[in-house]
Amino acid sequence: MSPMNQPRKNAEEQAALWNGSAGQSWVAAQELLDGMLEPFERLLVDVAVAKPRQAVLDVGCGTGATTVALAKRLGSAAVVGVDLSQPMLEHARLRAQREGSTATFIRADAEVYPFEPASFDLVVSRFGVMFFDDTVRAFSNLRRAARAEAELFAIAWRSPSENPFMTAAERAAAPLLPALPARDPDGPGQFRFANASGVARTLEQSGWSEVELSPLDVECSFPERDLERYLTRLGPLGRALQDADEATKERVLSVVRSAFDAYVHGDQVRFNAACWGIAARARGA
Numbered sequence: 332m333s334p335m336n337q338p339r340k341n342a343e344e345q346a347a348l349w350n351g352s353a354g355q356s357w358v359a360a361q362e363l364l365d366g367m368l369e370p371f372e373r374l375l376v377d378v379a380v381a382k383p384r385q386a387v388l389d390v391g392c393g394t395g396a397t398t399v400a401l402a403k404r405l406g407s408a409a410v411v412g413v414d415l416s417q418p419m420l421e422h423a424r425l426r427a428q429r430e431g432s433t434a435t436f437i438r439a440d441a442e443v444y445p446f447e448p449a450s451f452d453l454v455v456s457r458f459g460v461m462f463f464d465d466t467v468r469a470f471s472n473l474r475r476a477a478r479a480e481a482e483l484f485a486i487a488w489r490s491p492s493e494n495p496f497m498t499a500a501e502r503a504a505a506p507l508l509p510a511l512p513a514r515d516p517d518g519p520g521q522f523r524f525a526n527a528s529g530v531a532r533t534l535e536q537s538g539w540s541e542v543e544l545s546p547l548d549v550e551c552s553f554p555e556r557d558l559e560r561y562l563t564r565l566g567p568l569g570r571a572l573q574d575a576d577e578a579t580k581e582r583v584l585s586v587v588r589s590a591f592d593a594y595v596h597g598d599q600v601r602f603n604a605a606c607w608g609i610a611a612r613a614r615g616a
């Protein structure tokens with residue numbers, strides 16, 4: 332079987348995850364996540380409004396917070412969100428309707444979807460580009476969707492060691508849940524873009540130039556009353572706990588919760604999000 336015909340196992344797994352437990356969890360925690368990630372929404376809007384835009388693509392737009400914010404600020408520009416998760420897009424569409432937004436949405440795998448060629452002058456993403464099966468194939472597809480000289484600006488996490496908040500739950504739970512799967516740094520997942528030179532190489536191989544990765548250190552916060560929900564719904568621990576019995580859940584939660592004491596300041600949970608701002612330009616034909 333040629334590589335092109337091989338089943339895209341990662342893609343199938345990601346589609347199952349985002350249409351299943353991860354997608355449901357993001358919808359359930361949407362308000363918490365929108366508040367926590369709002370500084371990045373502002374950042375993407377600032378990038379977008381810096382120049383006149385006609386058509387913007389938001390990749391892995393999820394429940395649509397950034398897509399709707401971009402449409403609101405860009406006025407007449409066409410803003411399109413693409414995502415493979417049915418439950419998250421359903422939420423995005425409801426949000427757009429509720430806010431009278433002109434944003435539109437496509438349910439598709441952005442790695443292979445046949446976008447109208449050369450139709451976008453800006454491609455953005457807030458944490459939506461680390462889950463592809465084949466990253467070069469995906470960014471080549473996004474390059475085809477972009478006009479020559481179009482800009483790309485994506486936000487992705489730096490390494491787990493620079494983001495201890497993001498891994499504190501699984502570290503604390505590990506002795507109690509030995510079957511908790513370890514993260515694969517090279518496979519689709521939150522930290523896939525930690526390695527700056529690897530990301531730059533991927534983009535250059537995919538038809539993007541002037542690639543620049545800038546570290547972004549951003550303080551994020553959410554209400555302390557949501558911490559338990561955060562721990563039991565999101566990330567690898569949240570996923571593992573969904574299948575656990577109540578006694579295990581309680582035991583794990585009491586241990587894990589104390590690992591977060593350092594992040595609790597009054598009624599807020601605060602942490603530093605160590606990310607990359609990934610900028611690039613679509614190479615001319």
Ligand SMILES: C[S@@+](CC[C@H](N)C(=O)[O-])C[C@H]1O[C@@H](n2cnc3c(N)ncnc32)[C@H](O)[C@@H]1O
Pocket residue numbers: 345349364368390391392393394395396397413414415416419439440441442456457458459460462463464
């Ligand atoms: C971490 S969430 C971020 C969601 C949103 N950008 C936000 O910041 O709220 C990642 C999103 O990428 C989407 N995603 C993962 N793989 C994708 C793919 N191949 N094509 C389109 N969307 C994808 C998921 O469904 C999910 O909505």
